[in-house]
Structure formats: C-alpha cells, structure tokens
Amino acid sequence: MLSVISIITAILTKEVVMATDGHCADDYQFKSPFLPGESCEAIYNKNTETRDKPGYYWILSRDYCGMTYTGSSCEDIYNKYSETVGKSGYYRINNSDWTYCEMSEKLSTNPSPDPNYIPTCAGVGGGWRRLVNINISTGDDCPSGWRKETYAGVSFCRVVSDGSNTCSSTTFSTNGTSYKKVCGRARGYQKGWSVAFYRYHTGQTINGFYVDGLSITHGNPRQHIWTFANGLYDGLADGYDRYNCPCAPGSEYPSPPFVGTNYYCESGTNNTWGRSAYYFNDPLWDGSGCITNNCCDDPTQPWFYRELSGTTTDDIEARICREHGFSRGSTLIDQLELYIQ
Template identity: 70%
Template sequence: MLSVIFIITVILTKELVMATEQCSKYQFKSPFYPGESCEDIYNKNPESHEWSGYYWITNGPSRVYCGMTYTGSSCLNIYNGTQWTFCNMTEVAAGFISTCAGVGGGWRRISNIDISTGGGCPSGWRKDTYSGVSFCRVVSDGSHTCSSTTFSTNSISYQRVCGRARGYQKGGAVAFTLYSIGGQTIDGYYVDGLSITHGNPRQHIWTFANGQFDNSHLYNCPCAPGSVYPSPPFVGTNYYCESGTNNTYSTSAYYFNDPLWDRSGCITSNCCDNPTQPWFYRELSGTTTDDIEARICREHGFATGSVLIDQLELYIL
C-alpha cells in the first residue's frame, strides 16, 4: 500500500514540476481578456480544475497546464511586475489577430459591447430592436446628429489602440460626404458611421464609415467605385468603410444580411481588401491617458437612414 502511495506521489510531483516549468514559459497562454483579473478568468474557465491553484487552459487545439499564483491581479500587472510569469497576448486567439497582439504583451480591454448576445448599450447610446435584431443607435430621431459614449482607460498610459466594430445599414448612407459638402469638422457629424477619438480637443483614432452602395455611386465609400468624396484629412487612411446593399436602397429597409466592416460582401469595391479586417490597429503619435470616445453619427433622420452598431471591442497598450 505504501509503495502505491509513493508511486502516485512521485507521479503527481513530476506532473506538478512539469506544470511549473510550463508556467514559467507559457503562463496565461490562452485567449485572455486583459481587463479581467486572473481569478475571474480562472472562475470562468470551462476546463476542469485540478489541484489547488492549478488548472487547464485552452489554447487552440492544445491545452497548457498553468498555475494561479497571482490571483486578483490584472494581466497587465502580471506582465509588468512578475519575474517568471507573464500574460502572453502575442497569440492569435479568440479573434485577437496578430496585427494587434503581435506588437507585445499586456493589452487591456476597455470596451466589449456585444448586443447580439443580449448585452446592453452604453450610456449615451440608445438600444433598439427590429425584427428580432438588437442594436445601438443615435438617441435622437432627428438628422445631422451624433450620440457619444466614453470608455475609461483608468488613467493608464497607452500609445496603441486596437479594436473592431460591427454595424448595419438602415436606409441611405453617405460615408464622408458630410465633411466635403457640409464643412464638418472632427467635432461634428463628418461621417455616416462610428467615430473613435480621444482627448479634448478630439484627436482621431479610427472611423467606421457607411457608404451608399457597394456598386458605383456618388456617395460611396472612398474605396468604392463612383465615389467623389474622399475621407477628411484628419481621418486619412485610418478608416474602414462598407455598404450594406449593392445597388439600391429603401429608406425603411434594415440590411442585416450584410454586416458592415466585417471584410465580407464588398461585391465590386476594394473596401474589403485590408487583410487585418475586421480589426484595426493604430499607433498614436505619443503616449496618453485619455479616455476613448465613440460617437455614432448620421446625416439623415432615423426614418430615412441610420447606422446601427451591435459590436465594439477596444484594447489599449
């Protein structure tokens, strides 16, 4: 009996040593959300928990066995402050593509809106539902307006922003035409779409624009055929633009079959050519602790046309 116990103890000890060695190199090598504590991640992990403080985590088709020594700390704190363990945010996992994660470890998530899974809209945006599909929209039903929400960075210094958004077209849209013919600035409704900025005065990070059609039209995305209206100088090439319909639209129609900015459905345009889509990556000119603002903007009244947002995910580093 003692020999059996001894053998089991040796096996468990060997497994534990191997696990510790793995952790020293690959701790938290999984699709983690960097704004959450390790304890939260541990508690939500669907894999089985074995031994106090140790657990399996999923990394694609394989599994890595690692420890929970630093419970309660954010992944950023672990990445910056520990000697033998780190948050590996350089993996391509959970859709967090290498364009973002390949820059380095320690990304912190500040926004994770997903209305499609039953979530709510942040303060400043209005939640609505049509034909069973829920989304966030501009609060007002009027035209020439934006609705703003702000995501806190908790005064953390950062220089890089990475994220993605998904939306839908309702009725008509005019991309950046509002800037060209209306004299709009970064503070106004310069786009039919979603504007991502930081600071006061506002500084541009990224814009998600909604054009009229995928096929040729005057009010298309700059990347689509027929468009005569470029992006504003403060936007430059730091935007994604797409349409939800090919060559016609109805003001009452909701184009749920072709989501915006997902790198799919750009029939005749070049608007889906960026291989990093739906993710964007932007390195700012310097470090900042500014909160990040997101504004849904539109030209038309809601009855005529609008941009509807159901996903927005933002990370800072």
C-alpha cells in the same frame, strides 16, 4: 482518469485542479464556493486562500484570474511575469483595478494561437488592456449614451435622437492607464440612406457629424483614432454613387485629412438602396461582402491598429453619427471591442 464521484468530492472539498480536457493541471481551479456570476475580484476578496493561486476559475465561463500578478498596466504584467504570456484573463492593475488583459504571444512565436487570439493586436506584442467588449447579438446592453433597439429580431445600438444631423457619444474610461497604441474592431448594419464622408465636405469637423458611421477619438479637444464609415452602396452608377465609400466606384468624397487612411468603410447593400430598408445580410466592416469595390482589401479587417503620436491617459470616446433622421437612414452598431497598450 478521475471518476465522476471523485471529481465531485474533490470540488466540494476545494481540492480539485482540473483542465477541461480531463487532465489534472495546476492552472485549473474549479471550486464550488465560487458561484457562476461572480468575478475574479470577488473570488480574490472573499477567499484569501486563492490569492497565491493564479489559474482558471469557473465564473460565468472558464476565466483566468491572475491572482498574484499586478503591475501598472497589462503590458507591465506581461513583461514582468513570463508565466502570464498566453494567459489572457483578469489581472489587477496597481494592486486594485481588475481588468481583462489580452496576453497572447507575438505572432512570430505563436504559430497556432488560441481561439481568442487577436492577430492585429497580439501581432505587435501581448499585454493589451481591454476597455470594452460589447456584443448586442448575445444580449449585452448598449453603453450609456446610446439607445438599444430591436427590429426583425436583430438588436443593435443607435443614435438616441430620431432627428437628423446628430451624434450620440459614449466614453470608455482608461482609469488613468498610459497608452500609445489602440486596437479594436466594430460591426454594424446599414439602415437606409448613408453618405460616408460627404458631410465633412459640407463643413463638418471632427466635433460634428463628419461621417455616417462610428467615430473613435480621445482627448479634449478630440483627436482622431479610427473611423468606421458607412457608404450608400457598392455598385451601380445611378447619380447617387458619389455618396459611396472612397474605396467604392463613383465616390466623390475622400476621407477628411484628420482621418487619412485610418478608417474602414463599407456598405450594407451592393446594388440598390431604400430610404427605410434594414440591411442585416451584409454586416459592415467585417472584411467581407464588398463585391464591386476594394473596401475589403485590407487583410487586417475586422481589426484595426493605430499607434498614436504620443503617450496619453485619455479616456476613449465612441460616437455614432448620421446625416438624416432615423426614419430615413442610420448606422446601427452591434459589436465593439477596444484595447489599449
């Protein structure tokens, strides 16, 4: 076991390669010139001696930097370099575009995955490019096009306008990466009145507020990837249950044909609702809390997986939509994570 003094001395002389469990390993590079807050790209550009030393560097956390590996996509790197399998981190796409790649092994070959393993994505092969990873509860900002707000100590992203019948859009660039598969998850909360897919049945299309919730699309014209819908409530038949999720009792409004089964729907309350209430105790689309319906039956929740009909390089758009004005009801988003392959 190395002494504290020898570790510090080695760090200062840029010689230490040490794992977090105290054992030396070539995969771990903790070097003092690389200050917290920098990136794999900054380390690569500022310190030429690192360019042939892929490994774990201390940035904001212990991140893997695939210094010597490059390809046309995360999947390309995953397939070309067997040593990158299981080493999720930051890689160079086309020699310059640094991005986070999910490199977990396939489910069949990795019975004990790491804590960051994505079962629905990695279960069909590693090499996923992360487009976005937002967690408002940990202090992240909302992306451009959404509005950040805090209520009762809970922060979230919402539609920009206070008015009714509206959507707020944000776009995540693929930087020209070809993909056919999309994987991801979202988490949100219900505020007041939500009607799931009711507005589709009053004439709204994929370009409008067809859902109370979150719409994930690509291309122009828009093509559907996934929808996260927010129904009114899970339970009692009191004359308003027709606005529930299609999977909940009393619902009269199925998903639109362009959505089909490619959606998750949940409510934030089981047996009551209020036009201005915030339901923070039961997050949406997390695969739990559906006490009186079968909306949580899909075991892959909270993750979704979608294979498109063809390959594309389209950017991906996410829209928060709602029927009523904000004071009456809305869907609030606090987590969003999207990957492409």
